[in-house]
Amino acid sequence: MEALLFAGAFALYSAALALSLAYLRSRDEKITLLMWHLLGFALALHLGSFALRTAVFWSIPGHAGYLPIHTWFGALSMLAFLNALVFWAVEGLARLKILGAFVLPWTVAAAGAALFFAPPEAPLLKPDLRSALLNLHPLLLMAAYTAFANAAGVGLALLVQDAQLKSHKPAEICYRLPAIEELDRLQSRLILGAFVVLSAGVALGILWTKRTQGKAWGADAKILATGATWLLYGGYLAARRFAGLRGRRAALASLVAFASLLFTWMAGDRLSELHAFLSGR
Secondary structure, eight states: OHHHHHHHHHHHHHHHHHHHHHHTTOOOTHHHHHHHHHHHHHHHHHHHHHHHHHHHHHTSTTOTTOOSOSSHHHHHHHHHHHHHHHHHHHHHHHOOOTTHHHHHHHHHHHHHHHHHTSOOOOOOOOGGGOOHHHHHHHHHHHHHHHHHHHHHHHHHHHHHHHHHHHSSSOOTHHHHSOOHHHHHHHHHHHHHHHHHHHHHHHHHHHHHHHHHHSOSOOOOHHHHHHHHHHHHHHHHHHHHHHSOOOHHHHHHHHHHHHHHHHHHHHHHHHHOSTTGGGGTO
């Protein structure tokens, strides 16, 4: 049942993305409303799948209270869910309509990778990973990552709008996208919120490392990559506050930081010793 619910969620995520792409060429506002409702159903199925997976995981002695997100399947699944949830909430509040075409690909990619490429088994947690700190640490980081992914999607939309406005023959999409100023504000708010959550997640990771390794920081690849990503997003916010970073330059800066984040999450885990559990090492 868990696998069936997850496959159903993936199908609905894909359908929501298809509707978002269809809206790029359509004037029918009902398409985006249908997309939003489909996304809500997908989230419900995904939540049900995760609840069943968690119940099975909690039935294992010594594992009650811990989340099964310590594998590639669990991490990808959670990233897909949180990314869709953040976008669903933003779309429900702001009704920016067209942004699904720029944000939902991250959800479909993560859910698809989990469904087709990641082993679904959830191995036992190692004793040193059975910690309340490490239960919350990855969840906070994933929440931050998905907010950054939404911000990257908004940044891509901003760059498209900027290019259209500078062209002599703007396409139909130019009239569908929000104004550059609105996109710029939304992106900065998403990044600010995500940065706060990222900082909290990093702080918990440092605290756990201090308790278990005897030092708060080290030369671990994932830690160094996370530090670089934190500095890039912190630099974005500082440049926005003190140097007037706006518009196209701000969008490009956010995409550079997001590229660092992707490296941190995908390559960093494979090069890291402290985070080797994600790759099954």
